[in-house]
Amino acid sequence: MDVDHQTLVGIAKSWGLFYFLAFAVAVLIYAMWPSNRKRFDRAKKSTLDNDDEPLE
Template sequence: MYEKLSSFAQTGGLILFIIAFVLVLIYALAPGNKKKFDEAKRIPLEDEEDGDVR
């Protein structure tokens, strides 16, 4: 019984991980998100408004 449950959990976990990975890839590579990601990658290079540099 334990072996069957363990095998099912491992297989199910692997399938869920693969599905989640593919969904994240689709989200990250979708052309509609390009502008949002381009803006986000420039955030560290922007000057702060109050002049407080740490």
């Protein structure tokens, strides 16, 4: 079975958007999952630690 360029372009155009949307929904579900809340809260606060104070 030969797969030419036009066939690949057709597949990418028709299924690429659905693949991208499914991946985006999966990432959103992962980010909003209740058991991941502690991990993301810790990451949010880690950028505001006391290490970023001016030197005296």
